[in-house]
Amino acid sequence: MPEDYDELIHGAFGDFTDDAESTITSRGSGDVRSKVARRRRYRTTTVIVIILLLALVGFLAFG
Amino acid sequence: MTVVMAHAAPKPVPAAESLPxxxxxxxxxxxxxxxxxxxxxxxxxxxxxxxxxxxxxxxxxxxxxxxxxxxxxxxxxxxxxxxxxxxxxxxxxxxxxxxxxxxHVEGPSPDRVALTRALSQIPEHHRRAVVLYYLGQLSVTEIALQEGVAEGTVKSWLSRGRAALGNQLTGQRGGDDA
The missing domain is CATH 1.10.1740 (Rna Polymerase Sigma Factor; Chain: A)
Structure with missing residues (x-):
């Protein structure tokens, strides 16, 4: 019966969790904050560059 | 990626000043x-x-x-x-x-390797259900919501996944003991 495996699987996952938690290192929420800030900066810069390019193209075409 | 939070509504929404x-x-x-x-x-x-x-x-x-x-x-x-x-x-x-x-890194423990190996041998849907149920401690209803399937489907995945994983684990232990 599959239910018979419950204890075995619980034990295996318990050992796995204990073992994995001792080796997993968190980079911290500071890393998340800086990564998101970097992406926002990158996005803003990209938008500004595109607007400037469009303005330049418009100026060259019609100016 | 768009994530639809169909199950986000039932509980009261916290006030802005008490945001976690x-x-x-x-x-x-x-x-x-x-x-x-x-x-x-x-x-x-x-x-x-x-x-x-x-x-x-x-x-x-x-x-x-x-x-x-x-x-x-x-x-x-x-x-x-x-x-x-x-x-x-x-x-x-x-x-x-x-x-x-x-x-060249320090290897994981034999138990961790055994479970990882056993999990890799079972179908993807069954593995997801088993991990969410046993490790994530989610209920069948919560898993069904997350996966976007019926509760009966999750129960079926769990049953089959549990049997397959149990067989894998007992098989490995039998092999180690031999």
């Missing part, structure tokens, strides 16, 4: 979520990257996410979606070759 702090939320849930994804993918560093990415996405829209009844459910779903995409890509030959490269 992101740092606390992160430190309370990062490890638990990483262990789940690690069990699913079998790759610890990949799991850490994916969970970090899920938290990045949550932080970039934290004002909205923190107002959900269960912000963790949102992050967990994003992390699992990312993991599923990554898992499917891992099936390609490129990833197979990448895994063959020589690495």
């Amino acid at each position: 702090d992101f740092d606390e939320f992160y430190s309370a849930n990062y490890l638990r979520l990483t262990v789940q994804i690690y069990a699913y993918l079998g790759d610890q560093h990949e799991a850490q990257d994916l969970v970090q990415e899920a938290f990045c996405r949550a932080f970039s829209r934290w004002k909205t996410v923190s107002e959900y009844a269960e912000p963790l459910a949102w992050v967990r779903r994003v992390a699992w979606n990312l993991a599923t995409s990554r898992f499917r890509k891992q099936k390609t030959a490129v990833n197979f070759l990448r895994k063959q490269r020589e690495e």
